[in-house]
Amino acid sequence: MELIDGKAISEQVKKEIAQEVAQIIAKGGKQPHLAVIIVGHDGGSETYVAHKVKSCEQVGFKSTRIAFEEDITEEQLLSEIHKLNEDPDVDGFIVQLPLPKHLDEQKVIEAIDYRKDVDGFHPINVGRTNIGLPSFVSATPAGILELLKRYQIETDGKKVVIIGRSNIVGKPMASLLIQKGYPGNATVTICHSHTKNLKEVVREADIIIAAMGSPKFVTADMVKDGATVIDVGTTRVPDPSRKSGFRLTGDVDFENVAPKCAYITPVPGGVGPMTICSLLKNTLLAGKKAIYK
Amino acid sequence: MELIDGKAISEQVKKEIAQEVAQIIAKGGKQPHLAVIIVGHDGGSETYVAHKVKSCEQVGFKSTRIAFEEDITEEQLLSEIHKLNEDPDVDGFIVQLPLPKHLDEQKVIEAIDYRKDVDGFHPINVGRTNIGLPSFVSATPAGILELLKRYQIETDGKKVVIIGRSNIVGKPMASLLIQKGYPGNATVTICHSHTKNLKEVVREADIIIAAMGSPKFVTADMVKDGATVIDVGTTRVPDPSRKSGFRLTGDVDFENVAPKCAYITPVPGGVGPMTICSLLKNTLLAGKKAIYK
Numbered sequence: 001m002e003l004i005d006g007k008a009i010s011e012q013v014k015k016e017i018a019q020e021v022a023q024i025i026a027k028g029g030k031q032p033h034l035a036v037i038i039v040g041h042d043g044g045s046e047t048y049v050a051h052k053v054k055s056c057e058q059v060g061f062k063s064t065r066i067a068f069e070e071d072i073t074e075e076q077l078l079s080e081i082h083k084l085n086e087d088p089d090v091d092g093f094i095v096q097l098p099l100p101k102h103l104d105e106q107k108v109i110e111a112i113d114y115r116k117d118v119d120g121f122h123p124i125n126v127g128r129t130n131i132g133l134p135s136f137v138s139a140t141p142a143g144i145l146e147l148l149k150r151y152q153i154e155t156d157g158k159k160v161v162i163i164g165r166s167n168i169v170g171k172p173m174a175s176l177l178i179q180k181g182y183p184g185n186a187t188v189t190i191c192h193s194h195t196k197n198l199k200e201v202v203r204e205a206d207i208i209i210a211a212m213g214s215p216k217f218v219t220a221d222m223v224k225d226g227a228t229v230i231d232v233g234t235t236r237v238p239d240p241s242r243k244s245g246f247r248l249t250g251d252v253d254f255e256n257v258a259p260k261c262a263y264i265t266p267v268p269g270g271v272g273p274m275t276i277c278s279l280l281k282n283t284l285l286a287g288k289k290a291i292y293k
Numbered sequence: 294m295e296l297i298d299g300k301a302i303s304e305q306v307k308k309e310i311a312q313e314v315a316q317i318i319a320k321g322g323k324q325p326h327l328a329v330i331i332v333g334h335d336g337g338s339e340t341y342v343a344h345k346v347k348s349c350e351q352v353g354f355k356s357t358r359i360a361f362e363e364d365i366t367e368e369q370l371l372s373e374i375h376k377l378n379e380d381p382d383v384d385g386f387i388v389q390l391p392l393p394k395h396l397d398e399q400k401v402i403e404a405i406d407y408r409k410d411v412d413g414f415h416p417i418n419v420g421r422t423n424i425g426l427p428s429f430v431s432a433t434p435a436g437i438l439e440l441l442k443r444y445q446i447e448t449d450g451k452k453v454v455i456i457g458r459s460n461i462v463g464k465p466m467a468s469l470l471i472q473k474g475y476p477g478n479a480t481v482t483i484c485h486s487h488t489k490n491l492k493e494v495v496r497e498a499d500i501i502i503a504a505m506g507s508p509k510f511v512t513a514d515m516v517k518d519g520a521t522v523i524d525v526g527t528t529r530v531p532d533p534s535r536k537s538g539f540r541l542t543g544d545v546d547f548e549n550v551a552p553k554c555a556y557i558t559p560v561p562g563g564v565g566p567m568t569i570c571s572l573l574k575n576t577l578l579a580g581k582k583a584i585y586k
Contacts, residue, residue, distance in 0.1 A: 192480075
């Protein structure tokens with residue numbers, strides 16, 4: 001069993017991005033610039049945004065954090081998005097989700113210029129990912145592809161079972177793994193809450209991608225010997241022994257599943273650290289105008 | 294075994310559309326208007342376009358056929374598309390594919406205003422279909438959903454195996470069948486040329502959607518008793534006994550597979566007739582501004 005070290009890979013990827021940024025700037029190019037809009041004071045969101053801003057610093061990006069109180073109107077938020085769409089210095093920006101209930105998330109996402117949509121949530125990027133065209137790929141699936149590549153895990157002709165059909169993980173993951181080329185050419189099955197005989201379906205997988213947000217759902221009896229297991233779950237389970245009061249728990253019963261695997265991602269330290277890398281990579285691509293002119 | 298009669302269903306759907314159009318016009322509403330651009334003189338394309346124009350007449354739509362010679366430049370074609378985008382009388386339009394090699398199909402597709410993209414090929418419509426938002430769904434998958442609905446074929450929790458990963462059938466079909474609701478909630482597997490043990494994978498399916506364009510590829514030993522088989526294949530196989538010189542052949546060995554099935558679509562007369570219905574339905578939706586304002 002080999003542990004997929006997302007933390008180490010993410011540090012490596014950040015180093016590579018930092019080197020490229022240094023080269024761009026040395027040649028007189030523009031410093032990539034990511035803006036992040038955050039609404040309200042959700043603890044998780046504030047932590048994520050702080051990480052994103054800090055990561056920008058680490059790789060030499062300019063970053064702008066734009067914070068609004070929870071009572072911002074949709075009109076005000078859309079007006080801020082339009083400003084960022086028009087700002088030639090901002091290469092990419094994101095609106096941290098979830099938003100307060102009075103704001104229409106889909107409307108907000110679609111207001112973002114798709115050429116600056118480094119979260120990859122705009123329908124144009126979702127559609128281009130599905131068709132197999134260059135696009136901003138959403139962070140978690142892009143991070144998983146990067147892990148598969150760095151560990152040279154074969155996907156061609158492999159049976160991949162994705163558990164979970166969310167718009168930001170399950171669906172784009174399926175779109176990506178059925179494309180021609182590597183990492184792709186997989187036979188992909190998408191499972192979810194309505195799937196019958198889930199255990200049997202998952203047991204056939206060469207690669208399992210667990211992304212339904214149900215702690216320790218994937219147990220050892222669902223995993224074939226020698227499978228690769230990618231755990232996307234990050235549920236906060238209360239833990240009074242921790243200073244934070246919780247611990248991140250994956251969708252996989254790691255302790256019992258790991259011994260059967262060829263490769264497995266831990267939680268934390270697996271897929272999680274890769275998501276920020278994907279955001280940075282998309283911002284770099286936006287700065288270089290590598291996807292859209 | 295029950296035969297899925299796509300021809301009869303398509304006639305029924307056209308009648309329903311015609312009734313709705315008559316009501317719209319009786320109330321002083323606008324007659325839906327579909328424009329079709331055709332480039333060159335490909336025999337198949339000319340036949341398809343003629344069918345589309347004729348179907349518009351049948352349901353009471355206005356239609357415009359715009360024909361160009363094969364040597365039209367990309368600039369000229371894009372300019373025509375921009376005219377149609379701006380024309381308030383045209384509710385929806387399509388560019389008949391394939392195009393001559395000197396024209397960039399993807400560029401042409403993306404030049405179409407997504408609000409008039411009744412073929413559902415624009416990345417925005419592909420993305421919205423994938424996310425599960427209202428969209429113009431591409432014709433073949435939409436036609437298949439309609440057949441499943443009209444025959445009340447259960448999809449919830451069923452194992453669907455899609456053979457073929459094309460942008461216009463396999464991928465959107467998967468997007469649709471994993472959505473919540475009916476027809477959806479299926480456990481979907483996408484197979485293709487790189488799939489290993491294809492026979493075994495297909496044999497587990499409750500519903501098989503064969504869309505790889507390989508005549509009689511799906512044989513009886515690949516089909517579980519009681520399965521539903523949807524045959525998307527329409528390969529022209531030479532047949533000197535026919536006036537046309539060919540016969541349409543599906544991807545399923547119908548003669549031997551049919552006796553095992555709960556439901557099966559014939560070729561011709563199954564999925565084929567439904568695709569024009571989908572185009573008409575999308576045009577009606579465009580005319581009513583039911584998807585986009």
